[in-house]
Amino acid sequence: MRLIPAIIIAVALLIAPVLWIVLPRALDIGRKPVLGPDADASSIAAAVEDVIIENLNQENQVILLQESVEALRDTVEKLSTRVQKLEAEVAQAMVFGGRTQGGGTGGTGGSQDPIGEIEGSEYTEVVLIFDRTNFNKPLSVAGSSFIVELLGKPREVLSDNCQPMTNPKLKAMLRTEQVGPVRVTMLEPALKSLHTVFENIKRADPKLHDLINTAGALCVRQIRGTSGRYSNHAFGLAVDLNVNGQLDNFTDGKTQLGLTIIADFFHEEGWIWGAGFRREDSMHFEVSKEKLLEWRAAGLI
Structure with missing residues (x-):
């Protein structure tokens, strides 16, 4: 069916935002500086603030990921249903197709050869x-x-x-x-x-x-x-x-x-x-x- 490539493209488009969020995070693992023993209070406070902001960003990104996954699931289900419906229609057309009807023109024109x-x-x-x-x-x-x-x-x-x-x-x-x-x-x-x-x-x-x-x-x-x-x-x-x-x-x-x-x-x-x-x-x-x-x-x- 011609809709199969359409499903693959739709899945790719929906997964793209997920990869956009996840890949940079995976590549940044271990690159952030660690506070040393001589860090002052302001540095510690800034680090704590960064951690809090980071956690909030992560929560928002998780929500976005969940919404993307739900949207992806709905789209795939709809496309799958459409494919099944079209396959059924094609099957019906093949069953009824080619069955000749009674001959005779009853009028002018047309071809009988x-x-x-x-x-x-x-x-x-x-x-x-x-x-x-x-x-x-x-x-x-x-x-x-x-x-x-x-x-x-x-x-x-x-x-x-x-x-x-x-x-x-x-x-x-x-x-x-x-x-x-x-x-x-x-x-x-x-x-x-x-x-x-x-x-x-x-x-x-x-x-x-x-x-x-x-x-x-x-x-x-x-x-x-x-x-x-x-x-x-x-x-x-x-x-x-x-x-x-x-x-x-x-x-x-x-x-x-x-x-x-x-x-x-x-x-x-x-x-x-x-x-x-x-x-x-x-x-x-x-x-x-x-x-x-x-x-x-x-x-x-």
Whole structure:
């Protein structure tokens, strides 16, 4: 582990004050003059005063040494605990790493050839999501009722399957474009925001950018398992992504390494990551309530 050298350096830094105090004292042993038989009273008094001062200094130095030792012990314990925690995390990542997910793209872009899969394998390794339920803070989810109140219904009658949007105002804002490595249909402000996300990803990690694929964006349907509740996909405000054509497992509390990297860029742009949902959905990204209110204030929706 890379923290082992850090522990050694920390120990050396903490021991240095101890050596600074102890070594000079050890080297001075036997060098102090001894009072002779002809010493007068003032010399004796001065010598006694020196001894008293010396004893007081020694006591202070002992206290300092004790404090240094305690600080050293605390630091070593903290570093040791951190090392153990990191070793456990690495062990977990090795257990989950390399487990491939179900194939199929469900969209455009991406690569299905074996060479591409090998080159992108590090991004599709499955890892645990740390503190996933707090990832989206301080952003908040835009619920179905909130979006309906803000934008209106995309269509009146819903089913579990994707259907055309019939709301004239929303339909007029729909655009189909190539955005970075994917081609999607979404509301125009969402497309522009998605362009920003992918531009930032490309600057930071061009290899990952080129491996991103989509499993769908606009889909006017109700949330599966519900009756009449609109999915954010129904408004053209959500997109499902995968890495290198490999779909992430749903609701297992783990995700692909590439999606964890992508999520930071979406969060910065004001999007919600589905990994933070009670039922983890790591492929899902949707516009946050705060972003929608920002667009409304700017007259974009």
